[in-house]
Amino acid sequence: MITKRSLLKTVAAAALATMAIAPAFAADITGAGATFPFPVYAKWAEAYKKETGTGLNYQSIGSSGGIKQIRAKTVTFGATDAPVKGEELDKDGMIQFPAIIGGTVPVINLEGFQPGELRVTGPVLAEMFMGKIAKWNDPKLVALNPGKKLPEENITVVHRADGSGTTFNWTDYLSAVSKEWADSVGKGAAVKWPAASSVGGKGNEGVAANVNRIKGAVGYVEYAYVKKNKMNFMQLQNANGKYVSPDDATFAAAAASADWFSVPGMGISMVNAKGDNAWPVSTASFILMYKNPADKVASAEALKFFDWAFSKGKTLATELDYVPLPDALTAQIRSKVWNQVAK
Secondary structure, eight states: OOOHHHHHHHHHHHHHHHHHHHHHHOOOEEEEEOSTTHHHHHHHHHHHHHHHSOOEEEEEOOHHHHHHHHHTTOSSEEEESSOOOHHHHHHHTEEEEEEEEEEEEEEEOOTTOOTTOSEEOHHHHHHHHHTSSOBTTOHHHHHHSTTOOOOOOBOEEEEESSOOHHHHHHHHHHHHHOHHHHHHTOOSSSOOOOOSSEEEESHHHHHHHHHHHSTTEEEEEEHHHHHHTTOEEOEEEOTTSOEEOOSHHHHHHHHTTOOGGGSGGGOOOOTTOOSTTOOTTEEEEEEEEESSOSOHHHHHHHHHHHHHHHHHOHHHHHHTTOBOOOHHHHHHIIIIIGGGSOO
């Protein structure tokens, strides 16, 4: 005869067994960091969960936040667009690898112009972000856009308010094309913005919202946010002197000559890359993981996710105008980088 007490014991034991095995089937992956790749990570996560049942909990909090979270060991992986230097990776006991390639774009709020209709060079763009060019009808902008009637409207610079890999790449580019910017502002995940008229926004999302809200604004966001928010953008002159528009083809052209293993942690810069079709502010977004993780099961699940993304997530990436990594490179990442992670 089954007593009430023995029945309760049986139910309790079954419940404990279920709790013990549940993580093996629903071990959601945790990550945090860059807002730059968030649109494609979200698409990958949705498709991956449908296929495998494993979810990805990714916090889009900015590159600096992602580095802090992985160092605090509160997530399985951190994501950053500003690559961590080799000596810091060694000190922290971490690996780093690129996951996706995209581009950062100068976006504007100026009535009467179509996306890509206005042109700008790197040095002139730097003067706009320094506040030296403060009106849209400045002679330098007029000279670059003959036949266009530019308004006597104030320029408001919109920048990131949080520590950001997008800012690192943007200021890396401005430093490459303007000695004055390099000497007075420099590059970093956070900088002191010199323009008198400037507004901060949190994440790519915040910058996009502020540019769309403020008349006469100029800012910088990852291209997926340009498409999502139907934003106006400027064509940019590249290192070969050609004016180009942002898209997956011009990002891929910039990445074509990248020598990924020339720098420890694969943290190369692609800004101002050579090539007639190269977009000047192309960049990779990177993943940080521990070589000897505290939770080896979660770490293995994260690598399974990126393995799936590299092999099956390419179409989803190109639909958002990101550039998937070439197969030859992902094979090298598997053999040279992932093999350093303890299982």
